[in-house]
Amino acid sequence: MALPQDALWYKDAIIYQVHVRTFYDSNADGIGDFRGLAQKLDYLQDLGITALWLMPFFPSPLRDDGYDIADYRSVHPSYGTLDDFKVFLEAAHQRRIRVIIEMVLNHTSNQHPWFQESRSSTTNPRRDWYVWSDIDTKYRGTRIIFVDTELSNWAWDPMSKAYYWHRFFSHQPDLNYDNPAVRDEMWSVMKLWLEMGVDAFRLDAVPYLVEREGTNCENLPETHTIIKDFRARLDREFPGRMFLAEANQWPADLRPYFGESDEFHMAFHFPLMPRMFMGLKLEDRKPITEILQQTPSIPEPCQWCLFLRNHDELTLEMVTDMERDYMYDEYARDKGMRLNLGIRRRLAPLLDNDRRRIELMNGMLMSLPGTPILYYGDEIGMGDNVNLGDRNGVRTPMQWDGGWNGGFSAADPESLYSPLMLNPVYGFQAVNVHSQKRFEHSLLSWMKRLIRVRKSLPVFGRGSIEFLYPANHRVLAYIRQLAKDTILVVNNLSSSAQAVELDLRRYKGNILIEMFGRNIFPRIGDLPYLLTMGPYQFYWFRLRRI
Amino acid sequence: MAEETILSDDFLRELINVGEVDILVGVHTYNDASTIGPLVQAIRVGLLKYFPRQRAAIINADGGSKDGTQDLIRAASISDLQHVSRLQALRTLHSISTQYPGGPASGNALRTILAAAELLRASACAVISPDSIIEPEWLERLLRPVTRDNFDLVTPTYRRHKFDGLLIRNLLYPMNRALYSRRVREPYPPDFAFSGRLASHFLSQEVWSQEVGRTGAEMYVTISAIVGDFRLAQSFLGPKSRVEHAPADLVAAIRRSVGTLFWSLEDNFRSWSANSHSEPITTFGPDHELISDPLRVNRKRQYEMFVRGVSELDTVLKAILSPPTLAELQRTATVPEPDFRFPDELWARTVYEFTAAYHKSVISRDHIVQALAPLYRGKAHTFLLENRDSSAEEVESKVEHLCQEFERLKPSLLEMWDGRK
Numbered sequence: 001m002a003l004p005q006d007a008l009w010y011k012d013a014i015i016y017q018v019h020v021r022t023f024y025d026s027n028a029d030g031i032g033d034f035r036g037l038a039q040k041l042d043y044l045q046d047l048g049i050t051a052l053w054l055m056p057f058f059p060s061p062l063r064d065d066g067y068d069i070a071d072y073r074s075v076h077p078s079y080g081t082l083d084d085f086k087v088f089l090e091a092a093h094q095r096r097i098r099v100i101i102e103m104v105l106n107h108t109s110n111q112h113p114w115f116q117e118s119r120s121s122t123t124n125p126r127r128d129w130y131v132w133s134d135i136d137t138k139y140r141g142t143r144i145i146f147v148d149t150e151l152s153n154w155a156w157d158p159m160s161k162a163y164y165w166h167r168f169f170s171h172q173p174d175l176n177y178d179n180p181a182v183r184d185e186m187w188s189v190m191k192l193w194l195e196m197g198v199d200a201f202r203l204d205a206v207p208y209l210v211e212r213e214g215t216n217c218e219n220l221p222e223t224h225t226i227i228k229d230f231r232a233r234l235d236r237e238f239p240g241r242m243f244l245a246e247a248n249q250w251p252a253d254l255r256p257y258f259g260e261s262d263e264f265h266m267a268f269h270f271p272l273m274p275r276m277f278m279g280l281k282l283e284d285r286k287p288i289t290e291i292l293q294q295t296p297s298i299p300e301p302c303q304w305c306l307f308l309r310n311h312d313e314l315t316l317e318m319v320t321d322m323e324r325d326y327m328y329d330e331y332a333r334d335k336g337m338r339l340n341l342g343i344r345r346r347l348a349p350l351l352d353n354d355r356r357r358i359e360l361m362n363g364m365l366m367s368l369p370g371t372p373i374l375y376y377g378d379e380i381g382m383g384d385n386v387n388l389g390d391r392n393g394v395r396t397p398m399q400w401d402g403g404w405n406g407g408f409s410a411a412d413p414e415s416l417y418s419p420l421m422l423n424p425v426y427g428f429q430a431v432n433v434h435s436q437k438r439f440e441h442s443l444l445s446w447m448k449r450l451i452r453v454r455k456s457l458p459v460f461g462r463g464s465i466e467f468l469y470p471a472n473h474r475v476l477a478y479i480r481q482l483a484k485d486t487i488l489v490v491n492n493l494s495s496s497a498q499a500v501e502l503d504l505r506r507y508k509g510n511i512l513i514e515m516f517g518r519n520i521f522p523r524i525g526d527l528p529y530l531l532t533m534g535p536y537q538f539y540w541f542r543l544r545r546i
Numbered sequence: 547m548a549e550e551t552i553l554s555d556d557f558l559r560e561l562i563n564v565g566e567v568d569i570l571v572g573v574h575t576y577n578d579a580s581t582i583g584p585l586v587q588a589i590r591v592g593l594l595k596y597f598p599r600q601r602a603a604i605i606n607a608d609g610g611s612k613d614g615t616q617d618l619i620r621a622a623s624i625s626d627l628q629h630v631s632r633l634q635a636l637r638t639l640h641s642i643s644t645q646y647p648g649g650p651a652s653g654n655a656l657r658t659i660l661a662a663a664e665l666l667r668a669s670a671c672a673v674i675s676p677d678s679i680i681e682p683e684w685l686e687r688l689l690r691p692v693t694r695d696n697f698d699l700v701t702p703t704y705r706r707h708k709f710d711g712l713l714i715r716n717l718l719y720p721m722n723r724a725l726y727s728r729r730v731r732e733p734y735p736p737d738f739a740f741s742g743r744l745a746s747h748f749l750s751q752e753v754w755s756q757e758v759g760r761t762g763a764e765m766y767v768t769i770s771a772i773v774g775d776f777r778l779a780q781s782f783l784g785p786k787s788r789v790e791h792a793p794a795d796l797v798a799a800i801r802r803s804v805g806t807l808f809w810s811l812e813d814n815f816r817s818w819s820a821n822s823h824s825e826p827i828t829t830f831g832p833d834h835e836l837i838s839d840p841l842r843v844n845r846k847r848q849y850e851m852f853v854r855g856v857s858e859l860d861t862v863l864k865a866i867l868s869p870p871t872l873a874e875l876q877r878t879a880t881v882p883e884p885d886f887r888f889p890d891e892l893w894a895r896t897v898y899e900f901t902a903a904y905h906k907s908v909i910s911r912d913h914i915v916q917a918l919a920p921l922y923r924g925k926a927h928t929f930l931l932e933n934r935d936s937s938a939e940e941v942e943s944k945v946e947h948l949c950q951e952f953e954r955l956k957p958s959l960l961e962m963w964d965g966r967k
Contacts, residue, residue, distance in 0.1 A: 473638035
């Protein structure tokens with residue numbers, strides 16, 4: 001099935017992030033699989049999403065939810081076979097849904113045959129595929145990422161009697177990208193999936209590929225050289241495919257990952273997300289506008305990826321200490337909700353299940369410049385279970401209906417990969433797709449409308465942004481513009497009704513058309529344009545000169 | 547006819563943009579451009595440092611400045627338009643300014659600030675005098691008792707030189723303490739904080755159109771909080787340094803403070819007549835600190851003005867004072883300056899007789915209040931003389947003695963009040 005030929009397809013995309021394991025179990029073994037995911041593609045198409053981002057599905061000991069890959073060329077047997085994947089991929093493409101898969105470049109599982117060979121002897125040909133040292137004091141300027149579990153970036157291997165380098169868990173040894181054989185092998189892996197038809201890779205943990213003494217071992221020039229090499233090969237052999245960077249960095253440090261359009265096509269805007277939550281709680285646009293003011297411009301073909309929640313904790317690495325303390329106190333008063341430097345909760349519980357705040361946050365997600373990513377289940381307001389370890393509390397089974405196992409699996413409940421949400425507020429009997437499909441005003445139905453309106457004009461994905469700065473700081477307002485399309489977005493971050501005056505004199509003579517109800521608002525004149533807004537209300541207006 | 551509004555449309559628009567706040571800091575100004583910059587800077591730092599999460603606003607009520615004072619206040623805002631890299635601020639901080647009608651008057655300014663506080667639903671407010679040289683910590687010391695301990699009014703205590711604040715120590719503190727039975731060290735506070743509840747109470751009072759509301763609002767704030775049985779505390783702020791201005795007009799100061807105190811007694815008789823002893827109030831930090839460094843002061847001039855006043859105001863004083871008190875005053879005025887003393891008992895008796903005369907309106911009330919000024923100079927002279935070489939403890943001991951005299955003689959005021967004497 002040929003997808004529309006548009007090299008910049010990712011700029012207009014609505015991405016849905018899902019783990020195969022969590023979505024639908026087709027064979028009643030308690031674990032979601034590719035056949036199950038394929039069966040639910042109609043649901044995703046109906047929701048309106050245009051791309052699926054799959055978390056790692058490769059063979060793995062699953063000590064880090066699949067980010068510890070033991071074989072890059074196959075599918076974990078719990079999720080099906082390689083053929084099942086191919087069938088799913090074709091079915092997705094038939095529905096004009098592109099597929100983005102994970103590529104964990106930085107490290108493998110310690111169960112990967114490469115590592116087993118590497119540790120087996122210092123003379124093994126794969127010895128230099130990983131970073132080994134006789135001492136554990138090299139690269140001392142490097143921070144530890146998983147501060148709750150790891151004490152060092154070095155781990156002792158009793159078999160080879162040496163230390164190996166790992167930026168994440170100690171069971172995830174870092175590959176040695178100074179070795180050309182590693183780079184060639186990883187491209188070979190990517191090529192395999194690209195030839196199969198995969199549309200894009202989310203390249204995991206890219207800032208950490210290379211180590212150098214005297215540095216913090218992040219964002220090094222050598223890392224950029226490696227990415228440029230991969231990108232050149234991609235453009236040459238698979239034009240129209242895409243690289244998405246996972247690099248939890250400040251915007252200024254992220255900017256080099258776009259290069260001159262010769263590294264990543266897209267990158268996550270990590271610092272924006274916590275500031276959207278902060279702005280909402282403070283009822284003040286300042287955190288949001290400030291971080292976007294600090295965001296450098298990127299090459300025209302490139303794009304930011306925006307998200308509210310994902311499979312990880314709500315990361316607070318890219319905030320100040322004062323902001324982090326505030327976020328913890330406001331969003332994770334219970335210490336069980338905190339993990340590493342973040343908050344392991346889903347969108348709905350973070351927002352106290354307040355429908356107005358959920359809508360406002362999604363409205364901003366869909367209207368700020370970038371490509372939005374929805375995390376599975378957030379479209380129906382699924383909850384989390386902080387009693388599950390690590391980040392598993394936000395990775396519980398998708399809730400399809402109020403029946404057996406929430407419609408996720410026909411297996412015995414005891415054999416599910418994860419307990420279902422059962423509580424009266426967020427449990428599958430209260431929150432599920434089936435019941436929300438029945439009502440026009442359910443969150444699911446509202447999300448579908450939101451996505452439909454977002455997709456109605458390319459300005460949201462490709463247009464410029466200009467912030468208005470009304471004196472009322474509780475209101476975040478901006479103009480999105482692309483060619484003749486001009487959109488005014490006004491968000492009330494406050495829990496109370498607000499009046500706001502907008503300086504729209506430049507658009508004098510235009511009338512405002514509210515994009516959801518298509519109602520006409522008064523024509524813009526010389527005076528400040530007065531709007532009154534209900535609590536957490538937002539408007540998208542199309543400006544028309546008629 | 548519509549009720550007169552004290553808020554201009556522009557100011558109201560700015561308040562709408564500020565929205566609900568937790569903390570409001572009010573500053574009243576009039577041509578203070580040369581000194582207001584450091585003051586608002588200290589307020590801003592204090593808010594960011596001690597109340598970083600609270601919604602706060604600085605509200606300036608200006609009496610008609612022509613020197614750019616208002617622009618300096620507005621420049622203290624922190625918003626996404628005015629990025630201040632040195633300051634880490636979670637929130638927007640609005641610093642807005644308005645000119646109230648009627649020319650400079652602290653009462654009008656306070657009323658404007660109170661109206662803003664009520665509209666913005668501020669739960670804690672502070673008023674900072676433009677004449678103060680403050681540290682950021684003052685914000686915490688004034689506001690924390692309101693936000694944390696639910697006090698309604700927090701008055702200041704300061705570290706002062708022993709010869710600073712003479713009117714307060716020789717008249718306002720002792721008299722207010724004796725009459726209203728609360729030991730408020732600064733009953734006429736230049737800097738103070740109050741709760742939103744008390745702000746609404748003040749605003750609803752009928753005083754704002756009267757002279758006392760226009761000019762004596764700070765004194766009224768203290769009295770009104772005591773009479774209204776609000777929770778009072780005082781908090782030590784630090785050294786009381788004043789911006790150098792022209793010498794204060796004593797008569798005007800007495801009108802604003804003593805005049806207000808006299809005026810307040812009319813409506814609050816039941817309250818102030820009920821208690822015979824004063825009680826301390828909750829105090830954060832020391833209730834006073836005195837610096838006793840040597841300081842040259844012109845005592846002789848105080849003496850001369852006292853003597854001249856007793857002589858020139860003979861007719862007025864005859865109408866106000868009892869014959870024995872007047873005679874004793876006149877005799878005292880004949881004593882040469884080096885030996886002159888104004889005893890505590892005579893001073894307290896004199897003040898109470900003025901109070902009763904004010905109540906009975908024996909002559910124009912304004913004349914009564916003004917006539918107290920030269921007599922006060924005599925008492926101030928004695929204070930300066932007696933404490934020339936005193937330590938801080940000795941000064942405080944003398945202040946306490948004066949307070950006890952005022953409390954001891956309070957029954958005599960009650961007798962004069964209802965005509966028994």
